Amino acid sequence: MxxxxxxxxxxxxxxxxxxxxxxxxxxxxxxxxxxxxxxxxxxxxxxxxxxxxxxxxxxxxxxxxxxxxxxxxxxxxxxxxxxxxxxxxxxxxxxxxxxxxxxxxxxxxxxxxxxxxxxxxxxxxxxxxxxxxxxxxxxxxxxxxxxxxxxxKYQGFQHPFLPSILDEMTNSEAQERSITAICKSNAISRQTLYQHFDRYLCKTPSEFRKIIRFRRAINTHRLDIDQHSLTTLSLLADYFDQSHMIRDFKELTGYTPKYFFNRISHLGDGSVNWLFL
CATH class of the missing domain: 2.60.120 (Jelly Rolls)
Incomplete structure (x- = not known):
């Protein structure tokens, strides 16, 4: 292949x-x-x-x-x-x-x-x-x-709040805010936020945030020339602690971070990440 x-x-x-x-x-x-x-x-x-x-x-x-x-x-x-x-x-x-x-x-x-x-x-x-x-x-x-x-087929995409919310959620330098705080600053309800995430992303805000952390951990580990410990990696990827990272990895992949990182393959520039069986 x-x-x-x-x-x-x-x-x-x-x-x-x-x-x-x-x-x-x-x-x-x-x-x-x-x-x-x-x-x-x-x-x-x-x-x-x-x-x-x-x-x-x-x-x-x-x-x-x-x-x-x-x-x-x-x-x-x-x-x-x-x-x-x-x-x-x-x-x-x-x-x-x-x-x-x-x-x-x-x-x-x-x-x-x-x-x-x-x-x-x-x-x-x-x-x-x-x-x-x-x-x-x-x-x-x-x-x-x-x-x-x-x-x-390009026709652009305009939305009153989703682009700015995604920019905040994906910005590794920004302090993570709760979903409630994000809704309050954008003058929208949680229901409205969840409806628009579902309509345009087919995910909930909490699912999307979990995937952001997971993908940030993969990219940080792939580029990690200093070979940080999993504890340090969990903090760099914006997990609360190593236990939080382990819990999310098991939910998303079925594996612990240690096993996952020993088996994952990065294809091309790292845009594609597969684990071959």
């Missing part, structure tokens, strides 16, 4: 898309199985000549010469999900930053997400255009065409 990661070239898309990656598998390869974990990204995946099946927490993707393009959007799940690839696979995936996918949709994200691996077809021309992109043989040209499509 080979994964190639591309950063957007468009100045516009750089503000909305973290990266694209293209995954390819050859017919002779043995199956690959890995765990993927909750993320702040919303991820649009395209699979050519493949069948995707969902069974509880297992997503199975296997080759089938059916001429069909499968399109899925990922981002609703709140704990580890197992993915298994079998046979030759050609996949192209777009990783949207938090809230960003809403700038390219005709209506709020919630209208397109009803499970953690939802079928995704937001426009009448989406699947035909994606089919043509998948048929492009040169990977860099495939990504250029993908960029052009998303630019053609």
């Amino acid at each position: 080979e994964i190639t990661i591309y950063k957007p070239l468009s100045p516009l898309l750089k503000a909305y898309i973290d990266c694209f990656y293209i995954l390819t598998r050859q017919p002779e390869e043995l199956p690959n199985t890995y765990l993927t974990f909750p993320s702040m990204h919303h991820i649009v995946c395209l699979y050519a000549d493949a069948v995707t099946e969902i069974n509880n927490e297992l997503i199975s993707i296997h080759h089938e010469s059916n001429g069909i393009l499968q399109s899925r959007i990922v981002g609703k799940f709140s704990k580890a999900v197992c993915a298994r690839y079998e046979g030759p696979i050609s996949e192209i995936t777009t990783l949207f930053k938090p809230l960003a996918v809403n700038a390219f949709l005709p209506s709020p994200l919630k209208d397109f997400v009803n499970e953690h691996f939802s079928v995704f077809n937001p426009y009448p021309d989406f699947l035909p255009a994606m089919r043509k992109i998948q048929d492009i043989p040169i990977l860099s040209e495939k990504v250029e065409a993908m960029e052009a499509y998303w630019i053609s």
Whole structure:
């Protein structure tokens, strides 16, 4: 299995898309199985000549010469999900930053997400255009065409309070405030905040904050040349203490931080983090 990661070239898309990656598998390869974990990204995946099946927490993707393009959007799940690839696979995936996918949709994200691996077809021309992109043989040209499509669908995203709240929640330098305090400073009720998180992020504020800490811990550990202890890492990632980090890691991954960090694989620039089984 080979994964190639591309950063957007468009100045516009750089503000909305973290990266694209293209995954390819050859017919002779043995199956690959890995765990993927909750993320702040919303991820649009395209699979050519493949069948995707969902069974509880297992997503199975296997080759089938059916001429069909499968399109899925990922981002609703709140704990580890197992993915298994079998046979030759050609996949192209777009990783949207938090809230960003809403700038390219005709209506709020919630209208397109009803499970953690939802079928995704937001426009009448989406699947035909994606089919043509998948048929492009040169990977860099495939990504250029993908960029052009998303630019053609750009309509911006304006919201009275979500962008500023997310900026505060994701700012590692800002002092963490309670959800109640955030609501008070934005003159909104908790119910309103939860409704808008659900509509545009498909997560609750508390789930989103938990994922922020988890992803901050992963990135801090990946870049940690000083090899900090788990106690220090928990503080750097804004956990209350090491016990808090252990509890959240077990909930999100099923593993302790020590086991998780010994097994996790960082792909590309670290945008993709999988644990191979």
